[in-house]
Amino acid sequence: MSRIGKLPIKLPQGVTLIRGPEEHIVYVKGPKGELSQYIDPAIQLTIEKDVVSVHRRTNQKRHKALHGLYRVLINNMVIGVSTGFAKSLELVGVGYKASVQGNTLDLDLGYSHKIYFSIPSEIKVQAEIPKGKNPLIHLEGIDKQLLGQIAAKIKTLRKVEPYKGKGIRYVGEQIRRKAGKTASK
DSSP: OOTTTTSOEEOOTTOEEEEOSSTTEEEEEETTEEEEEEOOTTEEEEEETTEEEEEESSOOHHHHHHHHHHHHHHHHHHHHHHTOEEEEEEEESTTOEEEEETTEEEEEOSSSSOEEEEOOTTSEEEEEOOTTSOOEEEEEESOHHHHHHHHHHHHTTSOOOTTTOOEEEETTOOOOOOOOOOOOO
16 A cells, blocks of 8 residues: 555644535635645545545556545645645845735846746735845745745746856755866966
8 A cells, every 4th residue: 555645634623625516526625725626536535523534446556656646635735724835935146136016026137127927816925135135035825736836937037057056946955066167277
């Protein structure tokens, strides 16, 4: 059995898991919002009070792969609606700036023009410019997949270059630096 898939999911207080009118859709409601997820027919859910268990119907290779996947997706939904997720990005470079107007992120990344990045309404965004430090972008939301995708798209606007380390990176991310040209004598 899958080591991840066989672990039970405990529902915190205030979080409910409901099967939709269609049997293969699961809704999770909590204090921060509501999320839904399609579940493959090969996967069964059993709900007993505050514990959800995920089971597979057969031992086919495909079903084994889906077993752990859907357990993690449901667990991420439960965590998202109860506590939420957050990611922070750091802008490293001279003159790099970030500001927020509504749900639009306004970025100065050393190009000849500004970059306007539209953020979905499910994600909360804040820009912070601490004195003497690099500007920060804070993203918060209940959907882990969407949050990660938006953070990755923002990061691709200015990839970290390996010589000086300039670009957009996650807070605390380690960048492998290359040595530059050296004198030949």
